[in-house]
Amino acid sequence: MHNPIPYDVVIAGAGPVGLFLACELRLANLSVLVLEQAENPSSALKRLPFGMRGLTVPSIEAFHRRGLLDDIAPPANDGSGDGKLAAAHWMRQPRRPGGHFAGIQFYLDAVDTSQWRYRLPGPAGAGMAVEMECLEIVLAARAVAMGVEIRRGLGVDGFGQSDEDVTIRAGGEIFHASWLVGCDGGRSTVRKLGGFAFTGTDAEFTGYSAEVELADPDTLSPGRHYTPTGMYTYSRPGTIAMVEFDGAAFHRTAAITPEHVQAVLRRVSGADVTVTALHLATTWTDRAYQATAYRNGRVLLAGDAAHIHSPLGGQGLNLGLGDATNLGWKLAATIRGDAPAGLLDSYFDERHPVGAQILDWSRAQVALMRPNRGSRALEAIIRDLIDTRDGATYFAERVWGVTLRYDLGGSHPLVGRSAPDFELADGTRLGERLRSGQGLLLDFDAHPPLRALVNRWGGRISYVAENAKDRLGLSALLVRPDGVVAWAADAEPDLEGSAEAASKWFGERD
Incomplete structure (x- = not known):
């Protein structure tokens, strides 16, 4: 047809x-x-x-x-069906986890957010979980x-x-x-x-995610465990993730049976565990x-x-x-x-x-x-580093993506970074002003030459002249439709520089 x-x-x-x-x-x-x-x-x-x-x-x-x-x-949920209960449990933890590197946790109270000069608190937080469906x-x-x-x-x-x-x-x-x-x-x-x-690089392991029933759920200790043959993570009553360094020999080569999951789990955990039912399972690898x-x-x-x-x-x-x-x-x-x-x-x-x-x-x-002594020694060093303030901050930067910056060639340190979510004087936030998919020139001091400049780009760039609750020392900035800063000024705006940035990202002037 x-x-x-x-x-x-x-x-x-x-x-x-x-x-x-x-x-x-x-x-x-x-x-x-x-x-x-x-x-x-x-x-x-x-x-x-x-x-x-x-x-x-x-x-x-x-x-x-x-x-x-x-x-x-979504509401916070631990799988129990009670999101509020899960959130309350998370809030009561003595140290709230902020993420991990190969299973090694860093904690929110160790992260020094003051190092991120151009980040403001707002509706877009540092991280959240969402169900794919x-x-x-x-x-x-x-x-x-x-x-x-x-x-x-x-x-x-x-x-x-x-x-x-x-x-x-x-x-x-x-x-x-x-x-x-x-x-x-x-x-x-x-x-x-x-x-x-x-x-790229080929796979070293077959990873498994499985929902099972065990004859004795207490045979395995909850949490993440590195072993001489791999790694497994167990959450009661039967949620398991495990890695076997077999060169990805099993990935997509055969049906995943309870017997196979049991055999791998025994090899990786070293425990005499018995799988009585397999409800869900999938495999994955580290092919990059x-x-x-x-x-x-x-x-x-x-x-x-x-x-x-x-x-x-x-x-x-x-x-x-x-x-x-x-x-x-x-x-x-x-x-x-x-x-x-x-x-x-x-x-x-x-x-x-x-x-x-x-x-x-x-x-x-x-x-x-990797299941070898060198990796375990390296793990010990990473654990020490991630438990320091600078270490936790570094891993948070990488895991959360807060310091992502494109090399756009501008001299201002904000150029190439995500625009801060300024709370504007009229009660709106910068993020709300980007919903049309246009570029935006935010002019805190309402400079008439900047307004005239933006008018030359017709409907490609919108103009907002509003002060902000905290303007981070800026006087104006040009934001691309994807929220990335294309130009910024701390003091009196450089009209030539702003025009060059607008032409670079939004085409020739009308």
Whole structure:
């Protein structure tokens, strides 16, 4: 069947990355089709406990800036069904954990947030957990409400491109689009068919996440344990994660049976444990690969299609959401025809180094988990470091993503960083002012020349002249649609510098 409707963008994959990207593109009134291979988005693996993912600061800020945070943020829940009880338990802990590195915890009371000069408290906190199924439901509902078309049960199985468009084949149907974006996961069909090189390091272990029943639940001690053969984490009554350094020999090679889980658990734990029932199980590895390019002509990659790594630390979802946040407005400007030269190329320039850093962060955790004396010695040193104020602050910076900075070439230390969520004099916050998907010039002192400057960019940059409760010593700043600061001034604004930044990111003046 031939589909005669041309779309601006077809997105392969209706996971969080593809759905959020679709919403970003619809902010620019582009026509967007999302093709998803799975007919039913629901999956037990997306629900508690396996479906919980931690959102880092950049992801939380992105959702806050698009008005999605209240819908996405669930009540705290430990799986007992009583979120308030779980939250109260967390608050009563003598030291509240803020995150971990290879299972080694750092604590909130040790983190020195005063080192982060340009961070302000606000609705976008330092971290939160979200259930994957809930996240996808919220993003799909927003996408549909904005006019995105989602077709399920249609996975991309082929495409061809010209200088003008892309012809996509999916489930016997043909679709035409100006651009195709592969958000179709670690085994991305778009990446494979698109000729993207995918390089990295191979897996050392098979990881397991399982929900089981044990003959004696007290045989295993709760918590995370490093052993001479691997690592396991146990939470009563039967939630288990474990790692066996077998070179990923079992990953996706055979059905996961109770007998196999029991055998691995006995080897890894060293305990004579008996699995009486297996309710849910999946495997994963530490394979760390990244595409050497994120664009080939009119085909782009984002999320796991562009990079894969172990789920240690839970940074994969956040890395993909960062891709979508960065790519959406750049691709929209390119399609509209008002993008400055090289804007779309800056997607790869900015996001590839971030992905490479996360892959190395994952590899470093694997090195700490290896079952040998060297890794145990290194673990002891990391435990000492992470328990210091500077150490906890460093790991918080990396795990929470609070110090993410793109090299945009500006001299001001705020340029390239996420804009602080200023509380403005009119009672609004900066994040709320970014919901239209436009750029924004925030002028604390209402300089008439800055207002006149912004008017030259028509509807591409909005102008806000408001003071703030705490302006952090700034007089004005220019913010990209993704919330990244493109220009900032502490004193009298440099009109030439602000004009150059506006031209660099928003094209030529009208």
